[in-house]
Amino acid sequence: MAHQVILEIVEAPFTAINPGAFIIIKARVTCPMRCNFKADKVRIINHDGKVIKEAPLVIPMGTAFETDPIVLKAPILAGSFTWKACYYEQEKEGITHLETSVPVSFTVKPLHMTGIAIWDVPSPVVAKETMKFKVGVKCSADCRLTGQVIKVYNHKNREVATAKLGDKPWAETQALYWTEVKLLAPDQAGSYNWQVKFPEQDRETPHLETESSFSFRVANPPECTVNVKVMDGKDRTPIQGAAVILHPYKGETDEQGKACFEITKGEYQLYVGGLNSYESWQSKIIVQQSTYMEVELESSNFMGD
DSSP: OEEOOEEEEEEOOOSEEOTTOEEEEEEEEEOTTOOOOTTOEEEEEOTTSOEEEEEEEEEEETTEEEEOOEEEEOOSSOEEEEEEEEEOOEEETTEEEOOEEEEEEEEEOOOBOEEEEEEOOOSSEETTSEEEEEEEEEETTOOOOTTOEEEEEOTTSOEEEEEEOOSSBOTTOSSOEEEEEEEEOOSSOEEEEEEEEEOSOOSSSOBOOEEEEEEEEEEOOOOEEEEEEEEETTTOOBOOSOEEEETTEEEEOOTTSEEEEEEOSEEEEEEEEOOTTBOOEEEEEEESSOEEEEEEEOBSOGGGO
């Protein structure tokens, strides 16, 4: 004797889901003759025709029997998919229940690429002092990333800070959402390479995780102040906007031609330049105490001399 059965999906995945997300399917089987389906099985068959899960009917629901929730993983690639829940032909107590199936359709949303920008990283920064820098994240589809979280990891791959992206994109960009990160610098002097990560976190639109690294130097607390005054070598007038580098410290002269550095004692290479109308100047100096220096730059316009 053969009975035709009724197969229903009582819990189905959302119509649009993220790549690789977990989905739940729950099936119910009924026989018009009120047969007992306990321990009979339902198979889930994917878009390639492969059986990816088999679940027993264990929950009596009046004249029907249901499976426990069947947990599956969605495909990684974007697209539209149709799977099947199948009650295959099974025999019990001399009665054969005929095979039947129902489709389970859903769409996997496309992944969005993301990129990270990091800028205004101070270097060097004093050991154990607060350092601040900016981080921006952009989606390839220009999604609004307000409130999304970025994470900062140190050289030991330990999470040291988190921050949420702000309401508005960075000026003159279309969708670079940004935030300022504040954290404590390492307690030991040296060079460091850290990472910023943007994890997959948006449930509405799947954004691929991305990461970017940044480098900086940490210096011990300052012991000396070095004041450098830059002047025109001919008339000794102050030069504004000259780049002054006391490696690894960097600065620029003000309207009085001055740049000030708070540094530790030691040997440094001092460079002054960055102006088209003047020759650059450099020298090695040894700093053992607070120092005031005057540097005269010569005009690079020899034809006018």
